[in-house]
Amino acid sequence: MGLLPYEKREKPEILVRKEEETNPNYGYIPEERPIEEYIKNGVINLDKPKGPTSHQVSDWVKKILHVKKAGHGGTLDPAVTGVLPIALDNATKIMRLFLLSGKEYVALMHLHSDIHEGKIRDAMKRFVGKIEQIPPKRSHVKRVKREREIYYIEFLEKKGRDVLFRVGAEKGTYIRRLCEQLGAMAGTRAHMVELRRTKAGGFNENERLVTLQDLEDAYAFWKEDGNEKFLRYCIQPMEVVTKLVPKVWVLDSTVDSLTHGAPLAAPGISKVEDGIRKGMEVAVMTSKNELVGIGIAQMRSQGMVEAEKGIAVKLDRVTMPIGVYPRQRPSKGEE
Numbered sequence: 001m002g003l004l005p006y007e008k009r010e011k012p013e014i015l016v017r018k019e020e021e022t023n024p025n026y027g028y029i030p031e032e033r034p035i036e037e038y039i040k041n042g043v044i045n046l047d048k049p050k051g052p053t054s055h056q057v058s059d060w061v062k063k064i065l066h067v068k069k070a071g072h073g074g075t076l077d078p079a080v081t082g083v084l085p086i087a088l089d090n091a092t093k094i095m096r097l098f099l100l101s102g103k104e105y106v107a108l109m110h111l112h113s114d115i116h117e118g119k120i121r122d123a124m125k126r127f128v129g130k131i132e133q134i135p136p137k138r139s140h141v142k143r144v145k146r147e148r149e150i151y152y153i154e155f156l157e158k159k160g161r162d163v164l165f166r167v168g169a170e171k172g173t174y175i176r177r178l179c180e181q182l183g184a185m186a187g188t189r190a191h192m193v194e195l196r197r198t199k200a201g202g203f204n205e206n207e208r209l210v211t212l213q214d215l216e217d218a219y220a221f222w223k224e225d226g227n228e229k230f231l232r233y234c235i236q237p238m239e240v241v242t243k244l245v246p247k248v249w250v251l252d253s254t255v256d257s258l259t260h261g262a263p264l265a266a267p268g269i270s271k272v273e274d275g276i277r278k279g280m281e282v283a284v285m286t287s288k289n290e291l292v293g294i295g296i297a298q299m300r301s302q303g304m305v306e307a308e309k310g311i312a313v314k315l316d317r318v319t320m321p322i323g324v325y326p327r328q329r330p331s332k333g334e335e
Contacts, residue, residue: 002152002168004102004199006244012273017305020251020270022287026325027255029288030237035228039065040089041319042235045203047211048076048084057212061086064215065235073098073201074171082197083205091238093317094294097201101244102151104168104199109179111161112189120163123185124153133177148173162193202243210234238319239291242283246273248304248313249285250292255325258284258292263314266299266307276301284313286325293318 028034033041048057054072062070071092073085082105085098111120128150135143151168158164167175176192183190198205210218210233218230250258254268270287276297284292295315297304304312 002154004104004151004168006101006202012246012275014271015274015301015305016271017266017269018251018271020287023252026252027286027288027290030239030290031232033237035222035231038232038237039067039235041091041238042088043091043238043241044086044088044215044235045207045209046084046086046215047205047209048081048197049212050079050081053078054084057084058086060212061088061215064212064219066219071095073101074103074197076197077195080195080197082195083200083203083209084197085201085203085241087238088235090319090321093319094238094241094291096317097241097244097294099201100171101201102168102170102199103173103197104166104204105175106156106164106166106196106198107175107179107192108194109163109165109182109190110193111163111183111186112191114161115186115188117155117158119186120158120182121155123182124155124165126185127178127182128153131178131181133174133181135174136176146172150178163190166198168199202241208233208236239285239289242285242291245281245283245294246276246297246301247283247285248272248276248297249287252287252325253328255286255292255320256322256327258315259318259320259322259324261315261318263298263311264295266304266310266312269304269312272301272304274301276304282313284315286320290320292320 054075058070058072067088069089069092071087076084087095130147130149132145132147134145149170154166156164175195179190179192214234218234221227222231249270250268251270277300278297280297282297283294293315294317295313297313298311
């Protein structure tokens with residue numbers, strides 16, 4: 001089975017600038033946040049049912065959990081089922097990470113004539129890599145030719161003229177159009193019969209995938225019986241999404257200035273993942289692994305741990321509220 005780009009990241013080496021024992025009086029380990037804060041900073045690996053739009057599903061989640069905001073990570077057509085990441089309240093600030101990530105689908109394709117399995121397999125091999133597509137007529141985007149990348153295609157099964165396959169693809173790839181293209185490459189017409197998304201935004205269908213009914217039940221268990229366990233299973237801390245990008249950890253004394261909009265200076269860093277390059281999107285974390293925000297690296301990893309001064313990361317999305325960590329005078333070099 002193939003891997004999406006973020007899954008190919010080898011476990012990075014951690015480069016330490018300054019070891020710190022974080023103060024337990026401020027902030028929370030994400031999994032240990034009080035339940036109200038846990039919900040507002042949560043994401044859900046939701047199994048979208050067939051029928052409603054992704055927007056309708058997000059709205060239902062908002063009403064079930066009584067939150068102000070709920071946003072989905074990548075639209076699925078009403079007839080498509082599967083992994084639909086949902087971000088709640090404060091976590092909606094990092095929706096961009098969901099939207100930019102690759103996706104995996106299992107598709108059922110129907111051939112319009114009898115084609116040997118070998119031709120189908122050969123066609124699939126030829127479609128791995130960069131391809132060009134024109135969006136289907138029913139899509140809501142401009143119908144111009146665009147390039148997308150197919151990371152892998154795995155032939156699963158063929159019964160008569162029906163072919164089941166798994167595909168990992170760049171965001172914005174139209175699987176309905178891909179079925180037509182595969183059929184043409186094999187020498188016939190083809191169309192998509194069914195589609196299920198199995199991976200998106202760092203989530204997959206084998207890990208904590210929950211239904212709308214699960215959410216309703218979990219919320220009722222909490223409100224009626226005071227049992228948080230099932231709700232904490234259905235909702236995950238938004239920090240799980242940071243697997244998609246490299247991380248930079250900061251000192252407790254640095255956090256407050258970042259929540260007020262200041263850029264991250266090198267002296268405020270505790271440790272970083274190796275492999276960061278200037279211009280890369282990174283997640284800025286506390287020593288408790290709380291997400292402070294998402295930003296753009298202004299230095300390489302090595303520079304972040306060696307520089308005596310200078311801006312290391314410019315944050316463009318701050319997720320941590322002001323006041324969680326105390327205000328402290330900046331040390332020399334952080335000003």
